[in-house]
Amino acid sequence: MTAVIQTKNLSKWYGNVLGLSDVSLEIDKGITGLLGPNGAGKSTFMKLVTGQLRPNIGRVLIGGRDVWNNFHLFRGIGFCPEQDAFYEDVTGWEFLTGLLRLYGFPAKEVTERAVRALDIVELSKDKDRKVRSYSRGMRQRVKFAQAVAHDPEIIILDEPLSGLDPLGKRRLIRLIKDFQSAGKTIIVSSHVLPEIEAMTSRVIMIHQGKILAQGDIHSIRDLIETYPHMISIRCSDARALAARFVPDKSILKMSFGPEGRSLVVETHQRDAFFSRLQTAVVEGGIEVEEISSPDDNLQAVFDYLVVK
Amino acid sequence: MKQKENAGGPSFWMSFRRVFVFFFFLGRRTGRSRVFFLLGLIPVAIAVMFRIVLAGRTGDLVAVFNDILIVFFVTFDIVILSLFYGTSIVAEETEGRTLPYLITRPLSKPAIFLGKYAAYVTLMFIMVSTSLSLSFFIMNGHRLRDPAIYLTFMKYEGSLGLGILAYTAFFAFLGTFLKRAILVGLLFGFGWENVIQYFPGSTQKFSLVHYMKSLMPRRPSGGPLSILLFRLEPTEPVVAVITLVVIAAAFLALACWLFRAKEYLFEE
Numbered sequence: 001m002t003a004v005i006q007t008k009n010l011s012k013w014y015g016n017v018l019g020l021s022d023v024s025l026e027i028d029k030g031i032t033g034l035l036g037p038n039g040a041g042k043s044t045f046m047k048l049v050t051g052q053l054r055p056n057i058g059r060v061l062i063g064g065r066d067v068w069n070n071f072h073l074f075r076g077i078g079f080c081p082e083q084d085a086f087y088e089d090v091t092g093w094e095f096l097t098g099l100l101r102l103y104g105f106p107a108k109e110v111t112e113r114a115v116r117a118l119d120i121v122e123l124s125k126d127k128d129r130k131v132r133s134y135s136r137g138m139r140q141r142v143k144f145a146q147a148v149a150h151d152p153e154i155i156i157l158d159e160p161l162s163g164l165d166p167l168g169k170r171r172l173i174r175l176i177k178d179f180q181s182a183g184k185t186i187i188v189s190s191h192v193l194p195e196i197e198a199m200t201s202r203v204i205m206i207h208q209g210k211i212l213a214q215g216d217i218h219s220i221r222d223l224i225e226t227y228p229h230m231i232s233i234r235c236s237d238a239r240a241l242a243a244r245f246v247p248d249k250s251i252l253k254m255s256f257g258p259e260g261r262s263l264v265v266e267t268h269q270r271d272a273f274f275s276r277l278q279t280a281v282v283e284g285g286i287e288v289e290e291i292s293s294p295d296d297n298l299q300a301v302f303d304y305l306v307v308k
Numbered sequence: 309m310k311q312k313e314n315a316g317g318p319s320f321w322m323s324f325r326r327v328f329v330f331f332f333f334l335g336r337r338t339g340r341s342r343v344f345f346l347l348g349l350i351p352v353a354i355a356v357m358f359r360i361v362l363a364g365r366t367g368d369l370v371a372v373f374n375d376i377l378i379v380f381f382v383t384f385d386i387v388i389l390s391l392f393y394g395t396s397i398v399a400e401e402t403e404g405r406t407l408p409y410l411i412t413r414p415l416s417k418p419a420i421f422l423g424k425y426a427a428y429v430t431l432m433f434i435m436v437s438t439s440l441s442l443s444f445f446i447m448n449g450h451r452l453r454d455p456a457i458y459l460t461f462m463k464y465e466g467s468l469g470l471g472i473l474a475y476t477a478f479f480a481f482l483g484t485f486l487k488r489a490i491l492v493g494l495l496f497g498f499g500w501e502n503v504i505q506y507f508p509g510s511t512q513k514f515s516l517v518h519y520m521k522s523l524m525p526r527r528p529s530g531g532p533l534s535i536l537l538f539r540l541e542p543t544e545p546v547v548a549v550i551t552l553v554v555i556a557a558a559f560l561a562l563a564c565w566l567f568r569a570k571e572y573l574f575e576e
Contacts, residue, residue, distance in 0.1 A: 014573065050412050053571050069568065071416050079412040083574065085405035089337040098333065102326050102413045104318055146409070 002064060003028050004154060004185040005049060010058035012044050012209075019044035021209045023058070027187060031180045033196035034189040036206035042189040043082055045206065046158045049187070050079045062154065075103065078147035082158035082189075084139055086131045092118065092142045093127040099146050117149035118142075120175060136163040144172065148179065155179060155186045161195050173198050228252055229270045229293060233277070234262040236287040244280040248273075262290075323415040327423025328430075335393075335431045344389055344432075348439030351377045351385075355443035377443050378464065382520055386436060386471050387497040393428040394479025395489040397421065398567060405574045418564040425480055425560065432472050437465060463525035470552040471520040477559040478516070484566040513543065516555065522548040 003026035012019040020041045034042050047053040048060050051067040051074075060067045067073060087095060096117060100110045118124045121141035126134070131142065140163050147155060157176070161169045176199055179186055190196050196203060205213040234257070235241055242254055242263050250273055253266040267273045281288055318326075335341055355377060398421070401407040410420050444461055451457050475497070482489040482496075504515045512518045522542040543551070 047408075050408070052408055052411060069417070071411075071414050073414075074412050075414040077412065079408060081405070081408045083405045087334055087404075087406060087409075089339070090334065094333075094337075098330050099409060099413070102330060102410075102415060104322060104326060104414075 004062070005187070006059075006061040006064075007045075007049070008059045008061070010045075010048060010060060011056050012048060012053060013056050018209045020048065023211055025204065025211070025214070027185065029183060029185045030202060031176065031186045031188060031200035033200045033203045034187055034206060035191070035193065035196050035203050036189075036212075037191050040191075040206045041209040042191075042206055043158055044209070046079075046082075046156055046187070046189060050077065050156055075150070076153045078150065078152035078155045080143050080147035080155075080157045080160050082162070084136070084163070086139065086143075088132040089130070091128050091130055092123055092134065092138075095131055095142060096127075096146055096149060100149055103150050105150075113149050113151075117145040120148070121145045122171070137165060137168045140164055140168070141172070144175070153184060155184055157186065157188045159189055159191075161190060161192070169195065228266040228268055229273075231265045231267065231270070231273065232257060232262050232290075232292045233265070233288060234290040234292075235281075236289070237284075238263040240284055241280060241286050244284055245276070248276060250276070318414060320416060320419050323419035324423045324426070327410075327415060327420050328427045331424045331427035332430060335427055340392065340396075341431065341435075344392070345435055345438075347388075348385065348435050351380050351439055351443040352446065355446040359446055359449060377447065378524065381436065381440060381464075381468055382471065382517060382524075383502065385439070386432070386468055387475060387501065389432045389435065390472055390475035391479050391490065391493040391497050393432055394425075394476040395483035395493055397424050397428065397480045398483045398572075399489055402572045402574060407572055407574075417568040421480075421484075421564050421567045422560065425476065429472055429476050432476070433469055436468055436472065440464060440468065460525045463523065467520050467523035470523065470549065470556075471516065473556040474516050474519075474552045474559075477556040477563070481559040481563040481566075484563045485570065509541065512541065516552070519543060519548040519551050 005025075005027040007023050007025045010023040010025075011021050023045065034045060036042050044053065048055055049062075049067065051060075051070065054068045062073050062077070065073060087098075090098065093114065096114045097110050100113055105113065115124070118127050121144055123138060123141055123145065126138060131139065134142065140160065144157070144160055147157065155176075160176075161172060164172060173195075176186060176188060180200075188196065188199060201216050203214065203216070204211060233241065238256055238260055242256070245251055245254060245265065250269040251265055251267050255264045256262065257264055265273065277291075280286070401410065411417065415423075441461070444464065445452070448457050478496075479489065479493045482492055486492055501515045501517050505512050505517050505521070523545055542548075
């Protein structure tokens with residue numbers, strides 16, 4: 001069976017700058033996470049897939065048809081752009097109904113669809129406020145609403161979670177999963193691994209315009225396991241905590257943070273370390289203020305993959 | 309009733325109409341439209357002022373001030389309106405980064421461009437027409453029973469309407485490929501057009517304003533102000549109409565072609 005979205009040897013340059021290089025992919029129904037640091041080429045890929053850019057080399061096919069200047073395809077595609085851009089002088093309702101009318105829906109259907117979309121993103125109460133007065137989170141949600149209001153089969157979301165508070169992120173992730181359950185094809189981009197992980201296990205990792213890895217997220221997680229994790233623990237007595245880890249072979253390196261108030265640990269076995277930490281804290285009566293992972297980000301994984 | 313669409317999607321005219329309705333609505337809501345509407349009230353205020361000052365007088369002085377008002381519309385109002393609305397057809401979408409909302413809808417790019425052009429031209433025509441009709445009839449309040457002034461008024465309207473079509477098409481064309489189209493437009497609208505129209509002979513035919521002036525129903529001749537207001541060796545009205553229409557059509561066709569072929573990148 002043909003994939004919903006296919007790219008064949010897709011390459012894109014901006015003058016001398018490489019945007020995307022020789023990307024061949026097949027994307028099927030369900031959620032596919034496009035993962036990469038800022039400037040990796042995620043947005044270029046999204047813009048090529050939505051026909052906003054023309055490939056220098058290669059093709060983008062949706063349902064077997066080229067996307068560039070093929071506007072008929074867009075009846076079945078919903079796109080949520082990354083940029084925080086709107087027609088600012090209108091209300092959320094006018095923004096949404098105005099864009100829906102561009103599909104040619106009759107007035108009654110426009111109203112029904114707009115009501116439903118605003119309800120989904122929980123903006124019904126604020127629909128009559130000007131978009132310019134919306135908070136960042138509300139703007140993200142109305143942007144999402146315009147991408148799904150016409151009930152497209154393919155939903156392309158460029159960094160949809162950026163700017164949302166944790167609760168907003170959780171709500172949007174739940175919504176995206178609902179669309180997956182409805183049989184849609186969804187591509188979501190993000191530079192934050194846990195965000196993608198919360199939505200899907202199918203991931204494409206992109207870096208410097210090239211596909212670094214693709215497939216199941218757990219196999220990519222394994223890559224992290226072979227790369228030392230840095231864990232910082234701010235606590236009431238960092239030296240006492242360090243003493244409890246001295247004989248621990250899973251720890252590669254320990255150091256103290258500024259003013260000796262935190263302990264920074266490097267380990268290959270993060271899960272085992274956290275298990276030991278719990279015991280150490282309880283047994284030592286140490287008060288933990290904060291646990292953070294300074295290098296628990298994609299950049300570290302990318303650096304590892306690139307160096308390798 | 310649901311609109312009929314063929315299997316391939318909406319027809320050009322359906323798409324055009326949808327875009328027109330969308331931008332006619334959006335255009336009315338912008339702060340820019342409010343500013344330009346207020347700008348259009350300047351000649352109305354001037355007309356009211358002169359009617360008060362010239363109360364009871366109907367001679368040449370009234371005619372001269374009529375000319376001043378018309379010159380305001382021809383050489384300033386429609387140029388500035390067309391410049392800002394025309395260049396913004398594409399520029400405001402790229403600078404505001406709202407273009408993806410349009411080009412990821414089932415609408416052809418020429419339909420998007422022409423629909424927005426038509427919406428803005430209509431909006432400008434309403435603004436200019438409101439301002440012109442108020443100021444014209446205030447200035448000619450003493451002749452309201454004379455049927456000839458209505459014909460004169462219609463000719464002014466037609467001439468300004470064609471001017472809006474042609475200027476906006478040209479500035480819209482500039483906006484499709486220049487990043488700072490408004491600067492080039494300012495140089496053209498208030499540099500080239502203002503200078504070239506006072507050149508004798510056929511040189512002035514290289515300006516749009518020449519053809520608009522050729523359609524004016526009444527041209528001042530003689531008097532100390534006339535050379536400052538109007539220097540014209542007119543083209544035949546029919547030729548002037550055809551020229552303005554052809555210029556508008558040619559620049560629109562070029563702009564549509566460019567808009568369809570060009571990729572627009574946003575500045576980060």
